[in-house]
Amino acid sequence: MKAEEARAALGQETVRKLIRTAMQMRDRSYVPYSRFAVGAALLTADGTVYGGCNIENAAYTPTNCAERTAFFTAVAAGERHFRAIAIAGGPQGAEKLDFCPPCGVCRQVMMEFCDPEAFLIITARSTEEYRIHTLKAYLPDGFGPADLA
Numbered sequence: 001m002k003a004e005e006a007r008a009a010l011g012q013e014t015v016r017k018l019i020r021t022a023m024q025m026r027d028r029s030y031v032p033y034s035r036f037a038v039g040a041a042l043l044t045a046d047g048t049v050y051g052g053c054n055i056e057n058a059a060y061t062p063t064n065c066a067e068r069t070a071f072f073t074a075v076a077a078g079e080r081h082f083r084a085i086a087i088a089g090g091p092q093g094a095e096k097l098d099f100c101p102p103c104g105v106c107r108q109v110m111m112e113f114c115d116p117e118a119f120l121i122i123t124a125r126s127t128e129e130y131r132i133h134t135l136k137a138y139l140p141d142g143f144g145p146a147d148l149a
Contacts, residue, residue, distance in 0.1 A: 003134045006118045010043075010084055015132070018043055018086035019124040023097075025051040025066060026088050032056060038089035038100055040066035042074055045081035050074040054089075067106040071113065082113055084120040086130075099123040099131060101138060110135050111142040 018041040026039030033056050040052040052070030056063045064072075067085060074082070089100030101123055102110070110119060116136035124130035135142070 002117055003120075003136075006083070006120055006134070007132060010120060014043070014084075015086070015122060015130065016127045017041075018049065018084060018122060019088060019127045019130060021049055021051055022066075022086040022088040022124065025053045025070075026090075026097075027053075029053040029066070029092070030055045031092055033058070033060075035092040036089065037092045038066040038087065040070040040088075041086045042067075042070040042082060043084045044074060044079050045083055048074075048079070050077070050079070065103060065106050067102050068109050071106075071109050075113070080113060082110075082119060084122060085110070086122040086124055088124050097125045099125060107135065107139045107142070111139060111144040116142055116144070 021041035022039040026037045029037035031037050038054040042050045050070045050073050052066045054066045087100050088097055090097040114135055117134055119135040120132055121138060122130055122132050
């Protein structure tokens with residue numbers, strides 16, 4: 001499935017549901033240091049949604065992004081096939097969100113499990129203002145499992 005087909009198959013209502021879930025997850029973030037809260041909603045191939053939030057740590061390195069929290073939770077539940085992820089982020093308590101693309105480490109985790117040409121990344125300020133790109137657009141020459149074959 002290519003990007004255009006993936007976007008069409010996702011549908012507007014699913015996009016909005018994922019954004020709403022990402023915004024709810026953002027409220028659960030633990031961000032006492034950066035005060036930049038991020039939430040994510042990961043859609044599996046069968047329609048299940050897993051949420052994640054960023055979780056900071058005083059030692060900084062153990063901090064985990066919302067996207068990876070969602071992926072790791074889903075994988076721990078036995079999931080391996082994913083369609084899309086919505087990401088909502090911005091300063092803690094802010095009413096206006098930023099477009100918050102995934103960091104490089106999160107992109108690499110996505111590359112492990114997702115078809116870069118079909119997996120969709122939704123960055124959202126609201127359910128009405130969002131952008132949708134493929135993983136390939138964010139990681140054009142990504143390194144994944146196929147490179148080790």
